[in-house]
Amino acid sequence: MTSEPAPTAPTSGPTTPQPATSSAGGVESRPNVARMYDYYLGGCHNFAVDRAAARQVLEIFPDTGVAAQTNRAFLRRAVRYAAERGVRQFFDIGAGLPTQGNVHEVVQAVAPDSKVVYVDYDEVAVAYARRLLGDAARTVVVEGDLRRPDELLAHPDVTASIDLARPVAVLLVAVLHFVPDAEDPYAAVARLRDATAPGSQLLLSHLTLDGAPPLPAQQGRAVYQQSSAPLVPRTRADILRFFDGYELVEPGLSWLADWRPDGEPRAGVSHGFGGVGVRR
Structure with a gap:
C-alpha cells in the first residue's frame, strides 16, 4: 500500500502564509x-x-507523518459517510488548526446546507482557525473545552448553530488521547451523547500503543509531557468504551487505514483505531 501524498501548505486567500515564528515569553x-x-x-x-x-x-517514530495523513483520511471518510446518510450538523471538538480537506469542505461538497462548529480549547489554535476560515459559510469556530461539556453545549455560538433535537455528528478525532483518565473523558463523551438526538453519530479516532515497543513509547510520551497536553494512548478495549450507547457501523472499531476505504490514496500506517457509532 502507498501513503497519501504530502500536502502543500494551507492557503488563506490568494497567497500562501509563511511559517510562523515564535515570540519569546508568549x-x-x-x-x-x-x-x-x-x-x-x-x-x-x-x-x-x-x-x-x-x-x-x-x-x-519516523512514520508519524504518514500516520497523521492516515488519520486525516479517516476523518474525511467518516464525515462523508455521515453526510451521505443525512446528517447536516457537525460538531468538531478538538479541531485544532484547519488544514486541507476540512470538515466543512468535505460535508458541504455532499450537502451545501450543512453546518459545522469547530471547537478547540487552545486560544492560539482558535485565533488561527478564525483567521484561516474567514467568512466560510455556515461555519463557526468556538473556544471551548471537551472536559466541560455542559459549558460547551451552552455556548451561544453552539446553540445558534446546532439544533440538538436533530441528528448531529460529534467528532472526537485525535483528541481524547490528550485527556487523562483523571479528567474523566468517558463522562464527557457520555454527556455529549446524552445531549444529542437518536440517530446522531460519534466519529472517533484515538492513538494506541498496542504493539509498540515499550521504550520508544515512553520516549514519545516524554516529548508530549513538555507540550500543551500530555499524551494518553489507550488500548483498543479502552477506546471501545467511548462508544457505550452507540451502535458501531461496519467494520466497527478498526485500524484507521482499514475503516471503510473508498478509493482515495491509502496509507498503510495506522497509529490508532477509529470508528463511527450511531446513537440508539
Missing part, C-alpha cells in the same frame, strides 16, 4: 499539540518550538 514558547500535528501534515501554521518537538517525535 504562549508560543511551549510546544502545542495542534501545531505539532499541523507540522506532521506538512502545514506551515507552527512555530519553531513546535517543529523542534515534532522532530523529536519523528526521530522516535
Whole structure:
C-alpha cells in the first residue's frame, strides 16, 4: 500500500502564509499539540518550538507523518459517510488548526446546507482557525473545552448553530488521547451523547500503543509531557468504551487505514483505531 501524498501548505486567500515564528515569553514558547500535528501534515501554521518537538517525535517514530495523513483520511471518510446518510450538523471538538480537506469542505461538497462548529480549547489554535476560515459559510469556530461539556453545549455560538433535537455528528478525532483518565473523558463523551438526538453519530479516532515497543513509547510520551497536553494512548478495549450507547457501523472499531476505504490514496500506517457509532 502507498501513503497519501504530502500536502502543500494551507492557503488563506490568494497567497500562501509563511511559517510562523515564535515570540519569546508568549504562549508560543511551549510546544502545542495542534501545531505539532499541523507540522506532521506538512502545514506551515507552527512555530519553531513546535517543529523542534515534532522532530523529536519523528526521530522516535519516523512514520508519524504518514500516520497523521492516515488519520486525516479517516476523518474525511467518516464525515462523508455521515453526510451521505443525512446528517447536516457537525460538531468538531478538538479541531485544532484547519488544514486541507476540512470538515466543512468535505460535508458541504455532499450537502451545501450543512453546518459545522469547530471547537478547540487552545486560544492560539482558535485565533488561527478564525483567521484561516474567514467568512466560510455556515461555519463557526468556538473556544471551548471537551472536559466541560455542559459549558460547551451552552455556548451561544453552539446553540445558534446546532439544533440538538436533530441528528448531529460529534467528532472526537485525535483528541481524547490528550485527556487523562483523571479528567474523566468517558463522562464527557457520555454527556455529549446524552445531549444529542437518536440517530446522531460519534466519529472517533484515538492513538494506541498496542504493539509498540515499550521504550520508544515512553520516549514519545516524554516529548508530549513538555507540550500543551500530555499524551494518553489507550488500548483498543479502552477506546471501545467511548462508544457505550452507540451502535458501531461496519467494520466497527478498526485500524484507521482499514475503516471503510473508498478509493482515495491509502496509507498503510495506522497509529490508532477509529470508528463511527450511531446513537440508539
